[in-house]
C-alpha cells in the first residue's frame with residue numbers, strides 16, 4: 265500500500281475465504297478510522313467460524329485499513345487526514361491521498377459488494393445502525409438484514425466536513441453496491457456490538473445466497489431516517505446529554521444541559537424537531553461548538 269521512511273512496505277491484513285461454489289465477492293473492511301475497532305473483532309470471529317464448504321462466492325475481510333491510525337489510537341491517518349474524506353485519492357498526492365488511492369486501486373476492484381465497518385468517533389457513542397442508499401433495492405434488503413436499531417438513508421456524502429469522497433461514495437461511484445455499518449463506540453471491543461455485527465453479516469451472506477439458511481422473519485419494523493444532523497453547543501461548559509441512544513425525542517424536548525465551571529446550568533438545549541438519537545456525545549468537556557447529539561429525522 266505504501267512505504268515507510270525506512271523503505272519497508274506498509275501493508276494491510278487481508279483475510280480471504282473462497283467458497284467451493286462460484287458466487288459474488290463480498291468485501292468487508294474495518295477501521296479506515298484507526299480508533300474504530302469493533303469491526304475488527306467481527307471479522308476475526310466471522311473468518312474463524314465460516315466453513316468454506318458451505319460458502320458460495322468469496323468473502324474478503326480487511327481488519328485494519330489504517331494501521332498508522334491503529335498505532336496512534338486515532339481516527340486519522342498519520343498525516344492527520346481523514347482517509348474517509350480523501351477518495352479517490354491521488355497517485356502523486358500527499359501521504360493520505362496516496363493511501364486512499366491504493367485502497368481505491370488495489371482493493372476495491374476485487375469486490376462486487378462492499379460493507380464498511382465503523383463506530384462512533386472519540387468522545388461519542390453510537391447506536392448499531394446502517395447508512396445506505398435505501399433507493400437501491402438490494403441495499404435496502406441488506407440494511408434490514410442487520411436488524412439495526414435504525415437505518416439512515418444517505419447516498420454516501422461525508423456526514424460532516426471534507427470535500428473528498430467517502431470510501432462508500434467511491435465504491436458506489438465504481439458501481440459497487442456499498443453500505444456502512446456503525447457499531448457502537450470507539451477504541452473498544454464491545455461484545456454485544458460484535459455479536460450483532462457477526463449475526464448481521466451471516467444474515468447478509470444468506471440474503472446474497474452465499475450461505476444457505478433461512479432468514480428469520482423481521483420481528484419489528486426498523487426505523488428509517490430520511491436525513492440526520494448534529495446539534496452543537498454555542499457555549500463552553502460541562503455537557504450532560506439527556507436522551508439515551510435510540511431514544512425518540514419530540515420537537516422542543518430538552519436534550520442537554522450545559523453547566524459552567526461552578527456547576528450552574530447556563531444553557532438547556534432542545535430538539536429542533538422530532539427524531540431519534542442516532543449518536544451522542546460521551547465527553548462532558550465541551551468547548552463552544554462541541555457536538556451534543558446526532559438526530560435522525562423520519
Ligand SMILES: [Zn+2]
Pocket residue numbers: 297300382383384
Ligand atoms: Zn468511522
